[in-house]
Amino acid sequence: MAKTLFDKIWDAHVVDRMEDGTCVLYIDRHLVHEVTSPQAFEGLRLAGRRVRRTDATIAVADHNVPTEDRSAGITEPESRLQVETLERNVADFGVPYIPVTDARQGIVHIIGPEQGLSLPGMTIVCGDSHTSTHGAMGALAFGIGTSEVEHVLATQTLLQKPAKNMLVQVDGLLPPGCTAKDIILAVIGRIGTAGGNGHVIEYAGEAIRALDMAGRMTVCNMSIEAGARAGLIAPDETTFAYIEGRPYAPHGEAFDQAVAYWRTLPSDAGATYDKTVILNAADITPQVSWGTSPEAVLPITGTVPDPAAEPDDARAAQLRQMLAYMDLKPGQKLAGLPIDVVFIGSCTNARIEDLRAAAAVARNRHVASGVRALIVPGSGLVKAQAEAEGLAQVFLDAGFEWREAGCSMCLGMNPDKLTAGQRCASTSNRNFEGRQGPGGRTHLLSPAMAAAAAVTGALTDVRELL
Amino acid sequence: MTPFTTLTAIAAPLPLANVDTDKIIPARFLKTIKRSGLGTHLFDALRYHADGSEKPEFVLNENKYRSAEILVAGENFGCGSSREHAPWALLDFGIRCVIAPSFADIFHGNCFKNGILPIVLPAEICEQLMADARLGANARITVDLATQTITRPDGTTIRFEVDAFRKHCLLNGLDDIGLTLEHAPAIDAFEARRNAEQKWQPNIRQV
Numbered sequence: 255m256a257k258t259l260f261d262k263i264w265d266a267h268v269v270d271r272m273e274d275g276t277c278v279l280y281i282d283r284h285l286v287h288e289v290t291s292p293q294a295f296e297g298l299r300l301a302g303r304r305v306r307r308t309d310a311t312i313a314v315a316d317h318n319v320p321t322e323d324r325s326a327g328i329t330e331p332e333s334r335l336q337v338e339t340l341e342r343n344v345a346d347f348g349v350p351y352i353p354v355t356d357a358r359q360g361i362v363h364i365i366g367p368e369q370g371l372s373l374p375g376m377t378i379v380c381g382d383s384h385t386s387t388h389g390a391m392g393a394l395a396f397g398i399g400t401s402e403v404e405h406v407l408a409t410q411t412l413l414q415k416p417a418k419n420m421l422v423q424v425d426g427l428l429p430p431g432c433t434a435k436d437i438i439l440a441v442i443g444r445i446g447t448a449g450g451n452g453h454v455i456e457y458a459g460e461a462i463r464a465l466d467m468a469g470r471m472t473v474c475n476m477s478i479e480a481g482a483r484a485g486l487i488a489p490d491e492t493t494f495a496y497i498e499g500r501p502y503a504p505h506g507e508a509f510d511q512a513v514a515y516w517r518t519l520p521s522d523a524g525a526t527y528d529k530t531v532i533l534n535a536a537d538i539t540p541q542v543s544w545g546t547s548p549e550a551v552l553p554i555t556g557t558v559p560d561p562a563a564e565p566d567d568a569r570a571a572q573l574r575q576m577l578a579y580m581d582l583k584p585g586q587k588l589a590g591l592p593i594d595v596v597f598i599g600s601c602t603n604a605r606i607e608d609l610r611a612a613a614a615v616a617r618n619r620h621v622a623s624g625v626r627a628l629i630v631p632g633s634g635l636v637k638a639q640a641e642a643e644g645l646a647q648v649f650l651d652a653g654f655e656w657r658e659a660g661c662s663m664c665l666g667m668n669p670d671k672l673t674a675g676q677r678c679a680s681t682s683n684r685n686f687e688g689r690q691g692p693g694g695r696t697h698l699l700s701p702a703m704a705a706a707a708a709v710t711g712a713l714t715d716v717r718e719l720l
Numbered sequence: 721m722t723p724f725t726t727l728t729a730i731a732a733p734l735p736l737a738n739v740d741t742d743k744i745i746p747a748r749f750l751k752t753i754k755r756s757g758l759g760t761h762l763f764d765a766l767r768y769h770a771d772g773s774e775k776p777e778f779v780l781n782e783n784k785y786r787s788a789e790i791l792v793a794g795e796n797f798g799c800g801s802s803r804e805h806a807p808w809a810l811l812d813f814g815i816r817c818v819i820a821p822s823f824a825d826i827f828h829g830n831c832f833k834n835g836i837l838p839i840v841l842p843a844e845i846c847e848q849l850m851a852d853a854r855l856g857a858n859a860r861i862t863v864d865l866a867t868q869t870i871t872r873p874d875g876t877t878i879r880f881e882v883d884a885f886r887k888h889c890l891l892n893g894l895d896d897i898g899l900t901l902e903h904a905p906a907i908d909a910f911e912a913r914r915n916a917e918q919k920w921q922p923n924i925r926q927v
Contacts, residue, residue: 269910270903276885278903280910282921290803292753301897309923318751332751339753350927370922383802383826397802397826401833401896409900411907415883417825447738448796451825481799483825508920515918547738568794572737665747674770686742686800688765 256522258419259486260454263394263519267377269411279414282376283393284406285362286313286349288340289667290381294404295343305347306410312371313344314352316361317667321630321657324354333668347407360633360659363387363601367471368633370500374489374516379406384601384683385484386477390470391497392489392519394454397478417483418528420453424461426535431717433611434469435603435681435700437461437533438476439541443551445531450482453529456521457487461535467496468607475602476683479548488520540716542588543685543698545576550685552588554703554715560584579687580695581675588713591697595678596627596708597690598701599657600664603681604632606639608701613645615705615719621653622711628655628670630662654708666691679707722835723893727816728862729789732779733853737794741827744798744806758805759812780813784857792846792853793820797838798827807834817863819870821846832886833896837865839880848872865891 257265270278284307291313298304305311318333328334337354344351352358358365363384366372374392379385381403388395402412422441442449455477457470465473470487477485487493494513497503504512539553552558558577561584564570577584582591598604598612609631621627629649631637637659640646646656663670664682666689672678674693681704682689685696697713706716749761767778774781780788791810797820798806807830810818816836821843823831831838841849852859852873859873865887870878889896914921 270906272885274884276883278900278906280907280914289750293755293804296753303897309925312924312927317747336751336753350924352927356927371924373922381802381804383800385802399802399804399807399826399830399833401804401830405897405900408897409904409907410911411900411903413885413896413900447799448822448824451796451822478800481796481824502922502924504920504922512918512920515920547740568735568737665742667747667750684740684742684800686740688746689742692746692748692765692770 256524258521258525258527259392259456259488259519260394260417260419263375263377264416266375275415276413277415278411280377280411281379281406282310283371283378284311285366285378285380285385286311286403287317287362287380287382288315288336289317290400291343291403292336292339293400294407295347297404298347298407303408305349305407308348308350310410311407312350312352313340314359314362314365315340315354317661317665319354319660320668321660321662321670324658330669357634357638360636361601361604361661363475364604364632364636367391367467368500368635370497370503373497373503373512374493375519379412383478384475387471387475387601389474389477389485390467390487392487392493392516394484394486396484417454418452420450420455420482420529421527422455422457423459423530423532424457424535425459425532426461427464428461428535428538431540431702431720432538433700433702434465434472436538436541438473439543439551439698440533440538442476442480442548443541444533445480447479447547447549448481450477450480453482454484454486455480455482457485462487463490466607467492468605471605472602476548479683489516540703541699542703542713544580544582544588546579546685546687548683548685548698550576551698554589554713556588558582558584558586558588589715591713592677592711593679593707593713594625594676595672596625596704597663597678597680597682598628598704599630599632599662600682601632602683603701604630604636606636608681609636609640609645612701612705613648615702615716616652616654616709617648619652619709621708625708625711627653627708628657628663630657631659633659652709663690665689679704679713721833721893721895724816724835724837724865724890726862726864727789728860730785730787730857731790731792731849731853731861732785732788733850734779734791734793735850738796738799739793740800741798741803741806742800745803745809750803750805755808756812758809762809762813787814789814790817790819790861790863791815792849793818795821795843797823799824802826804830807831807836811836819846819849832890835890835893837863837890841878841880845878
């Protein structure tokens, strides 16, 4: 029977299958960070268990780390305790760890692919929902809770039932000024934040094939915002070229053997999906979210919806709540809406390609008066590369803050937060109430759109600046 | 894990759709290295003013719902992050059962690992239970996992579906890791076969 990419990876990792269909699923790679692991290591300790495969596990601190001067360490006591706890746990259990001061430190979902730790055909987990990012490699990658983190540490497996298959096909090519971020925001706008529940989404079509790996990672990253636990893109020449030569990737003959296997992974012709959604890339425009759910998204040329026009009472109430929180009026234009803060970063959009796109807009322009704009690279290596390419200087000349790598203002667990009422153009993934700081207002958009907002001081159609 | 068998309790109505995990427990409270103590910050932004005082209009601040153990909510409850702090916060507050038309996948799974029963029912039945919950402290709802039934305050019963394996674990308070370790020989055999067939799979010997 014709199989999908998901079916193939799943079947290759089933260790045992119980009568009711629950599988013992083997996990190839486990990424660990400081926020969702302390209780898991504590559980191991209490039960006298060890980490089954330290050589399949890697840890890094990213959520809590300061992105300003790190010479003084972490000053916030609770954040410091969480990072110190991770350091003690990795030492006690023998788990490989990238220290905060290491040049390779960064957001766990950036460094996995960057180091060649995330490869096609793998099962990859992390106690973080944006683990879906690694699906861009053609790996089955999904977020897990802390109990499951402990389960993987102890057994290198998870107890799971297979998800359903969903195909999101994006035909044709993106118009100028539109990016991977606009694709995924448009997909979420179309299917909603619960549209992918119970499914793994495979992204396909000409527009997806044309994306570089950074773009594919952006698309897969926000699969969770569409309700899907994982997103997948079939590995191809773009994937193999990206992987070759990375530190942990197979080298030489081993690489050739791996590629031969990876070529067997793409979905078979005639494979069927439980759900299919088809979009035309030519219809996609630069997107921006206006509400407090990632599905509340519109083209930058759009106007804020009117709850009075919504026939469903519960939905109308939700719209009113979102408009009140975001301080927007029905019918208001998104373009021209003044912003206070710009955040370019996060596991969604903090790769070198994202910084290049932002720098192309920021070059020879200046951050608007009264606007605070942060660039937070996804890893120390991205930061170093951006400095070597002269992008850092472009940003500094334009009045942006140039920071160290980490999750930063995506979720405000470190000192980078919005204050109540501030409006932020953000390249991150969630616009939930209070996500970037209590009372903060988030508009999700692409790096180029964020840079356009920074230099104009308002939500702006980046196509006017290109 | 504390087993879940039957629960007769006050149900609190929370008629909101897409209640995300940041709403259940904001990220700034995830800096703990423990599982306990998160109940104080459950629904923090809905529950408290910026100065820390309670918002009297929020359901769990009403005296009759302070001891609620069941939550009746809108669709896609628990969407967003994988943080298990969300079920930990619910549990720490005293919530043992959440009833909604749908749940986000990861949150749904995390509940079972912590002795919380998430029940999926059609929206119109959730509406009836929401109406029951609005009756307050005198309208207790009974949830019986073994028989997969909810008994409403008027004595009528509603059947719900639950995954058989998860039901078994929840009823008996079973530790998943212990169960999986019964498959250790199969895991060993799987690893040995893969190591032989896919020699190229990289191992992290050192950082």
